[in-house]
Amino acid sequence: xxxxxxxxxxxxxxxxxxxxxxxxxxxxxxxxxxxxxxxxxxxxxxxxxxxxxxxxxxxxxxxxxxxxxxxxxxxxxxxxxxxxxxxxxxxxxxxxxxxxxxxxxxxxxxxx
Amino acid sequence: xxxxxxxxxxxxxxxxxxxxxxxxxxxxxxxxxxxxxxxxxxxxxxxxxxxxxxxxxxxxxxxxxxxxxxxxxxxxxxxxxxxxxxxxxxxxxxxxxxxxxxxxxxxxxxxxxxx
Numbered sequence: 001x002x003x004x005x006x007x008x009x010x011x012x013x014x015x016x017x018x019x020x021x022x023x024x025x026x027x028x029x030x031x032x033x034x035x036x037x038x039x040x041x042x043x044x045x046x047x048x049x050x051x052x053x054x055x056x057x058x059x060x061x062x063x064x065x066x067x068x069x070x071x072x073x074x075x076x077x078x079x080x081x082x083x084x085x086x087x088x089x090x091x092x093x094x095x096x097x098x099x100x101x102x103x104x105x106x107x108x109x110x111x112x
Numbered sequence: 113x114x115x116x117x118x119x120x121x122x123x124x125x126x127x128x129x130x131x132x133x134x135x136x137x138x139x140x141x142x143x144x145x146x147x148x149x150x151x152x153x154x155x156x157x158x159x160x161x162x163x164x165x166x167x168x169x170x171x172x173x174x175x176x177x178x179x180x181x182x183x184x185x186x187x188x189x190x191x192x193x194x195x196x197x198x199x200x201x202x203x204x205x206x207x208x209x210x211x212x213x214x215x216x217x218x219x220x221x222x223x224x225x226x227x
Contacts (some may be wrong), residue, residue: 004154027142034215043116043154043202087155099170099214102147102154 003027006088011045016077021106023088024070031091033071034069035064047086061092064080078110114138118203118219124191127227133188133222135203141217141224142207144186148172148199149221155202193226200224 007022013090025033036044050058050066057064061082063074073086085107089100121133127169145160157170161180162207177189186205190197200223204216 002154040223043204044218045218046215049148049215085215089155099157100155102156104152104154108172 002103003092003101004088004103006086006091006106009104009107010104010107013075013078013108015079015110015112018074018076020075020077021073021086021108022070023073023103024068025088026102027090027092027094027101029093031093032089033066034089035062035071035073036087036089038087038105044087055090067087078108080110080112083108083110116203116205116217116219118222120126120221123225125224126191127226128193129193130189130191131193132190133201133203133224134190135215135219136184137186137203137205138184139205139207139217140183141205141207142183144180145170145204145207145216146178146186146188147202147204149202150199158201160187162196166179188218190224195226198201198224214218 003026005024032049034049035047038044048064053067053068059075065072085105087105090101116137142163145157146158149155149215156172158176159178161167164180164183167178167180180186200221202221203219
């Protein structure tokens with residue numbers, strides 16, 4: 001059973017069309033939830049850390065929010081350069097320090 | 113700063129061969145780790161290290177060995193390559209040995225094919 005589930009698997013948006021990506025998790029005790037961006041042929045790049053329900057973080061057109069069971073990555077007025085795969089990961093209090101559980105990602109395509 | 117450097121970027125092996133994937137970081141990070149990424153699956157932790165001389169197993173350690181003789185380097189050894197080890201391998205490091213921040217710095221990946 002996956003500890004982290006991301007939806008949708010793929011999302012196509014027209015430039016300027018806002019939307020949200022979902023990350024739900026089932027770990028027993030959340031130490032932290034993390035969002036990464038991955039471009040084709042590259043390693044993941046860190047975006048945000050969220051620690052507790054109600055927390056929000058923003059960076060340019062991206063805004064990440066956290067509830068007790070899920071996180072959303074809101075993309076406002078996306079541009080083609082936002083096209084990438086967005087990965088969600090969690091750190092569980094019951095797991096080895098430093099170990100992250102990654103979701104399978106949402107592949108976002110923004111067309112002009 | 114170069115960040116996290118992985119070599120080689122591409123490698124083709126025959127079943128039964130052995131090889132080492134190299135990883136070096138120049139950020140003085142104590143924590144280093146190896147992940148593999150397969151189509152349709154999330155990144156999975158192979159091995160990790162919280163400092164020189166200290167290594168431990170992750171989620172999928174079988175068939176792989178690691179060592180950490182210096183802070184900078186964390187090589188991953190494939191002992192007897194199998195087709196199931198065909199994957200993209202990522203090395204990642206962090207300044208936080210507790211991993212609480214979750215901010216991992218990833219290399220660009222090593223793409224391995226085992227025939």
